[in-house]
Amino acid sequence: MDLKSDIGPLCGTHYPALIAGPCSVESRGQLLETAEALKGRGVTVLRGGLWKPRTKPGGFEGVGEEGIPWMLEAREKTGLKIASEAGNASHAQLLVDNGFDAIWIGARTTANPFAVQEIADVVSAAAAPVAVMVKNPVNPDLELWIGALERMRLAGVETLIAVHRGFTAYGSAVYRNPPQWSIPIELRRRFPGLPLLCDPSHITGSADMVSAVAQEALDLGFDGLMTEVHPNPRCALSDAKQQLTPTQFCDMTGSLRLPVRGGNTLSLNALRHKIDDCDAELLAVLARRMEVSQEIGRLKKEKNLPAVHIDRHDEVMRSRAGQGESLGLPPEFTEKIMRLIHIESVRRQVEILNSGNNGGE
Numbered sequence: 056m057d058l059k060s061d062i063g064p065l066c067g068t069h070y071p072a073l074i075a076g077p078c079s080v081e082s083r084g085q086l087l088e089t090a091e092a093l094k095g096r097g098v099t100v101l102r103g104g105l106w107k108p109r110t111k112p113g114g115f116e117g118v119g120e121e122g123i124p125w126m127l128e129a130r131e132k133t134g135l136k137i138a139s140e141a142g143n144a145s146h147a148q149l150l151v152d153n154g155f156d157a158i159w160i161g162a163r164t165t166a167n168p169f170a171v172q173e174i175a176d177v178v179s180a181a182a183a184p185v186a187v188m189v190k191n192p193v194n195p196d197l198e199l200w201i202g203a204l205e206r207m208r209l210a211g212v213e214t215l216i217a218v219h220r221g222f223t224a225y226g227s228a229v230y231r232n233p234p235q236w237s238i239p240i241e242l243r244r245r246f247p248g249l250p251l252l253c254d255p256s257h258i259t260g261s262a263d264m265v266s267a268v269a270q271e272a273l274d275l276g277f278d279g280l281m282t283e284v285h286p287n288p289r290c291a292l293s294d295a296k297q298q299l300t301p302t303q304f305c306d307m308t309g310s311l312r313l314p315v316r317g318g319n320t321l322s323l324n325a326l327r328h329k330i331d332d333c334d335a336e337l338l339a340v341l342a343r344r345m346e347v348s349q350e351i352g353r354l355k356k357e358k359n360l361p362a363v364h365i366d367r368h369d370e371v372m373r374s375r376a377g378q379g380e381s382l383g384l385p386p387e388f389t390e391k392i393m394r395l396i397h398i399e400s401v402r403r404q405v406e407i408l409n410s411g412n413n414g415g416e
């Protein structure tokens with residue numbers, strides 16, 4: 056399905072597209088203060104969670120419907136567009152009925168196709184079009200993310216945006232939700248026309264790492280950022296550790312290095328050709344190595360030897376890690392690659408050792 060979309064109707068032409076605001080809408084004063092501080096800073100959309108999906112019961116679960124007029128007032132006063140999370144059909148109904156510019160599907164909801172479909176049905180029946188941002192599911196499942204995006208497209212959503220917020224990992228030490236960049240990169244490869252934002256707040260879980268991850272996202276070609284900003288993060292009722300003050304946010308956006316967009320310069324192309332050549336060499340060498348390994352397999356079969364000799368295996372690993380290191384390759388990297396090659400070698404040799412053993416021919 057074609058997921059092509061234009062980010063412009065929601066975010067304008069500012070690069071990077073900036074969506075910012077508190078994790079949770081907490082009070083009229085908190086929201087208006089944040090919105091005023093973000094006005095004129097390149098931000099086009101004010102985010103604010105009205106219903107909060109909390110892991111445990113008994114915490115602050117959002118002000119709910121009560122905060123809708125505050126969001127409308129913030130838009131009226133600042134000219135920022137407004138967006139909030141729809142976790143179910145009734146949230147979505149309230150947001151579209153009140154003319155929100157965008158809704159987003161949170162990570163826990165994207166993981167639930169029933170809920171996504173119910174929200175899609177509301178959006179599809181809405182009188183006016185609404186932009187929809189779909190966060191990745193909590194689990195690293197690209198197909199589930201794409202499925203949710205497709206449900207929104209089938210519901211007639213034209214302004215469709217994917218938001219990468221990292222993936223749950225048990226016991227993750229550095230990030231709250233490790234980014235696993237290869238997943239959004241694969242999404243971009245498959246749907247180059249689908250706008251892609253990064254949410255560095257939920258990836259890092261920590262204000263001091265937000266700008267580094269934001270920079271990484273831009274370096275990888277993301278179109279913009281959705282960042283949590285709170286006038287007084289320490290007192291925030293949710294996600295206190297990861298929210299930036301408006302000043303920190305402006306410092307970050309002011310210091311981001313912006314890659315040239317669509318900048319396929321000649322020198323870049325030349326270097327890419329070199330990489331293509333290196334890869335072709337690598338693959339040819341690998342294929343040759345596999346042939347030798349198969350020859351060894353045939354000899355082992357003749358002599359009735361096993362496929363794996365642990366001493367030889369250990370010796371290969373050790374010596375290659377050392378050789379790689381002297382070429383500037385970290386030993387862990389060499390070991391990982393050698394292990395993969397070894398697995399494929401052994402698979403081929405085992406195939407040879409077993410061939411003709413099943414009474415065939």
Ligand code: PEP
Binds near residue numbers: 104160163
């Ligand atoms: C949020 O944006 O406040 C939120 C709850 O995010 P996520 O769905 O990514 O956890």
Ligand code: MN
Binds near residue numbers: 257293
């Ligand atoms: Mn949050």
